[in-house]
Amino acid sequence: MIAVVKTPTFDWEALAPIVALGGGMVVALVLGLLPGRGGRFLAVLSGVIATGIAIGAAVLLWNHGVQREAIARSVVIDRASLAAIVIASGSALTGILLAARAHGTEDAGHGETTALILASAFGMAILASANDLVTIFLGLEMLSIPLYVLCASHVDRTASLESGLKYLILGSVGSATALMGLALLYGATGSMYLPDIARTAGDSDLQGLIYPGVALLIAGFGFKLSLAPLHQWTPDVYDGAPTAVTAFMSVATKTAALVVTARLLLVGLGAEDVRDLWEPILLTLAAASIIIGNVGALGQPGMKRLMGYSSIAQAGYLVAALAVGAVGALLAYLAAYAVSTLTVFAVVSARESERPELGDDISALDGLAKERPLLAWLGTLGLFGLAGLPLTAGFFGKVAVAGALVNADKAWLAVLILIGSIISLAYYAPPVIRMWRTVGPDAEEASDEPISVTSTPSGAPNLAGGATGSAGVVAPVPTGLRWEVALIGTVAAALVLAGGLYPDPLLNLATEASAALFGVQ
Amino acid sequence: MTEVLFFLSAIVAIGGAIGVIALKNPFNSVLALVVHLVALAMLFLLLHSEFVAAAQVVVYAGAVMVLYVFVAAYVGEEGETWTSGGRLQRALALLLAGGLAAELLIALLGTGLRSLADADDLPTLDAGFGSAAAIGELLLTRYLLAFEAASLLLLAAAVGAVLLARRRPGGIPEGPRVLSVTDLVSTAGTGSMTEGMRGTLAARAMEADRLAERRMAEAALAKAGKVAPAEAEAPSDAADAEGEAK
Numbered sequence: 191m192i193a194v195v196k197t198p199t200f201d202w203e204a205l206a207p208i209v210a211l212g213g214g215m216v217v218a219l220v221l222g223l224l225p226g227r228g229g230r231f232l233a234v235l236s237g238v239i240a241t242g243i244a245i246g247a248a249v250l251l252w253n254h255g256v257q258r259e260a261i262a263r264s265v266v267i268d269r270a271s272l273a274a275i276v277i278a279s280g281s282a283l284t285g286i287l288l289a290a291r292a293h294g295t296e297d298a299g300h301g302e303t304t305a306l307i308l309a310s311a312f313g314m315a316i317l318a319s320a321n322d323l324v325t326i327f328l329g330l331e332m333l334s335i336p337l338y339v340l341c342a343s344h345v346d347r348t349a350s351l352e353s354g355l356k357y358l359i360l361g362s363v364g365s366a367t368a369l370m371g372l373a374l375l376y377g378a379t380g381s382m383y384l385p386d387i388a389r390t391a392g393d394s395d396l397q398g399l400i401y402p403g404v405a406l407l408i409a410g411f412g413f414k415l416s417l418a419p420l421h422q423w424t425p426d427v428y429d430g431a432p433t434a435v436t437a438f439m440s441v442a443t444k445t446a447a448l449v450v451t452a453r454l455l456l457v458g459l460g461a462e463d464v465r466d467l468w469e470p471i472l473l474t475l476a477a478a479s480i481i482i483g484n485v486g487a488l489g490q491p492g493m494k495r496l497m498g499y500s501s502i503a504q505a506g507y508l509v510a511a512l513a514v515g516a517v518g519a520l521l522a523y524l525a526a527y528a529v530s531t532l533t534v535f536a537v538v539s540a541r542e543s544e545r546p547e548l549g550d551d552i553s554a555l556d557g558l559a560k561e562r563p564l565l566a567w568l569g570t571l572g573l574f575g576l577a578g579l580p581l582t583a584g585f586f587g588k589v590a591v592a593g594a595l596v597n598a599d600k601a602w603l604a605v606l607i608l609i610g611s612i613i614s615l616a617y618y619a620p621p622v623i624r625m626w627r628t629v630g631p632d633a634e635e636a637s638d639e640p641i642s643v644t645s646t647p648s649g650a651p652n653l654a655g656g657a658t659g660s661a662g663v664v665a666p667v668p669t670g671l672r673w674e675v676a677l678i679g680t681v682a683a684a685l686v687l688a689g690g691l692y693p694d695p696l697l698n699l700a701t702e703a704s705a706a707l708f709g710v711q
Numbered sequence: 712m713t714e715v716l717f718f719l720s721a722i723v724a725i726g727g728a729i730g731v732i733a734l735k736n737p738f739n740s741v742l743a744l745v746v747h748l749v750a751l752a753m754l755f756l757l758l759h760s761e762f763v764a765a766a767q768v769v770v771y772a773g774a775v776m777v778l779y780v781f782v783a784a785y786v787g788e789e790g791e792t793w794t795s796g797g798r799l800q801r802a803l804a805l806l807l808a809g810g811l812a813a814e815l816l817i818a819l820l821g822t823g824l825r826s827l828a829d830a831d832d833l834p835t836l837d838a839g840f841g842s843a844a845a846i847g848e849l850l851l852t853r854y855l856l857a858f859e860a861a862s863l864l865l866l867a868a869a870v871g872a873v874l875l876a877r878r879r880p881g882g883i884p885e886g887p888r889v890l891s892v893t894d895l896v897s898t899a900g901t902g903s904m905t906e907g908m909r910g911t912l913a914a915r916a917m918e919a920d921r922l923a924e925r926r927m928a929e930a931a932l933a934k935a936g937k938v939a940p941a942e943a944e945a946p947s948d949a950a951d952a953e954g955e956a957k
Binding site: 195196197198200212215216219261262264265298299302305306309312313316324325328329331332335336338339342343345354374398399401402405 | 811814815817818819821848851852853854855856857860861863864866867868870871872873874875
């Protein structure tokens with residue numbers, strides 16, 4: 191007996207960005223198997239092309255104003271999901287380029303590294319455009335599992351293994367929590383589709399199931415967003431993971447998780463009495479993250495650890511915008527955060543290969559302006575963008591978020607953001623000062639923590655207490671400035687500056703995306 | 712009859728789940744998990760999901776559990792002591808877990824069971840509900856994207872496992888590492904009977920001891936001038952084994 195099954199039409203046009211990322215993963219994996227430099231080059235090249243196609247297709251779809259559900263309503267392609275796809279693909283591109291000639295990538299394999307970054311970006315694209323609960327969970331796992339591996343991919347460094355193991359265990363707890371929440375939500379509303387849930391969530395006779403479901407969902411996604419008090423893994427994981435991976439995950443994971451949370455809460459669970467439940471939770475988490483992130487970042491010796499704490503604070507700002515339903519402000523600030531963070535990580539990565547004995551330690555930035563003026567400018571722009579100083583995109587992003595909070599009668603949180611930003615100058619400024627001050631004979635004495643360089647038996651200099659832990663590993667040989675790192679850093683920094691000098695396009699695009707999120711239903 | 716079966720398997724499932732976390736020996740925990748999973752399969756059967764129940768038994772109670780038993784046998788006998796946090800942290804954890812349990816119980820007992828009691832408005836099931844054919848059709852229509860994404864997810868997971876576990880040309884350098892993923896998946900001589908019986912680490916330590924003894928004996932003999940240390944392979948073997956045993 192042959193059953194007649196009508197398969198759903200595969201909407202190639204709308205799904206082009208997602209397909210490009212998934213296909214690129216397979217291609218990079220296969221090409222990476224070729225021996226020698228050729229395989230390495232082709233794997234990285236296919237990663238660059240795949241992310242390029244994804245960004246290009248997303249921009250085209252955006253210009254056509256595409257807004258429709260695809261593949262049996264599993265995903266919805268609208269400007270909100272396209273914005274997330276562009277940011278996620280852009281950071282995947284950055285991650286691939288930063289990893290291309292970094293120490294340790296050779297050992298992990300270029301094909302594998304590129305393929306896993308693309309796999310994670312594929313998961314993010316699915317997550318950001320998910321329209322039903324099953325797709326949300328699969329996107330979440332597709333995003334997370336490659337990242338667990340990528341964090342641990344420098345198997346000869348203890349810190350990297352620790353980072354991967356910590357992220358795996360805590361991330362799995364987060365995923366399980368979110369899954370429980372999704373199950374309760376399905377139990378309460380009897381539907382997998384977000385638009386159907388939106389219709390029934392308000393007056394379901396199983397209201398009692400919705401409350402714990404929403405709480406568990408927020409806890410699960412709070413793990414991924416590293417919101418306090420679910421943030422404990424962040425500094426360790428960011429610190430131990432390879433720098434390229436840290437750059438990728440700090441931006442892209444937040445983007446996808448924020449967009450899906452916005453879709454889930456504002457579209458699926460936007461009904462008045464459900465909203466009364468999650469709004470105070472989100473506001474509390476945002477306030478806690480702003481305080482804990484900004485205070486924790488003070489006095490961190492390593493740049494990656496510093497960025498880990500800083501990203502907790504930034505997640506607080508972003509979720510504050512989400513809590514009051516200001517998706518436009520959320521996306522505008524998200525874009526600013528993305529380009530600023532990628533700029534900073536490009537500088538950190540470039541310094542890491544030039545001064546491998548210092549790794550990501552903040553002292554590696556000493557005298558950068560004299561050695562590499564370009565990198566010093568990039569680092570300054572990136573850090574000022576994160577601090578939200580004027581002339582950077584971060585400034586207008588922060589103004590948009592604060593404005594939305596004041597409009598929603600939550601001025602206390604706007605004040606908290608202001609205080610947090612002032613505190614943040616205390617840790618964003620020292621790296622900048624280190625870059626620009628002239629290194630004289632007295633510079634060593636002036637530095638806060640004296641650096642003791644000891645010699646391991648193998649003869650390699652090893653920094654006591656430095657981030658590049660394990661004794662006995664032969665320190666990698668310093669290499670010159672990698673042009674692709676400088677290039678991607680320059681592009682990101684140019685965007686930071688462009689958003690700061692002429693913010694209207696950024697704010698308009700964010701408003702359009704926000705309208706699309708609420709529009710299709 | 713259905714009620715009796717439901718409560719029977721539900722109680723067994725909860726008992727198994729408590730056993731997983733309460734039992735001290737990891738091996739017993741794994742067995743308790745098997746009990747739990749089989750009870751869950753019975754619950755699936757009561758929900759007319761024959762295929763899911765069968766998959767549950769075959770995949771989880773079968774394949775996955777075998778893996779767990781292996782892991783428990785390999786690394787579980789080190790006499791690991793759990794270092795729990797401070798008193799405040801423990802109290803806080805109990806408080807929060809209790810709060811969550813109370814919330815979920817109220818939610819489920821208050822609403823979930825009530826709707827089960829109204830047997831009249833239970834939805835009618837389509838013919839073939841829960842069968843392999845119906846699930847296959849759903850995977851190719853309604854959940855096509857999820858199906859495809861899951862297959863790519865498996866590919867990514869396989870690539871990741873190989874990336875972490877494959878042998879490096881230079882070996883993994885010694886360092887102050889506590890526990891790495893590679894300890895679980897890639898070991899020299901994996902699968903030998905000694906290893907299976909005694910656990911990897913014990914077997915390696917034994918091997919190293921044995922080689923060291925042999926080398927000492929040889930050295931003593933060489934000193935006595937009776938036998939020259941002719942074996943070329945023995946020293947390198949011993950060095951390897953010692954290096955790994957650390």
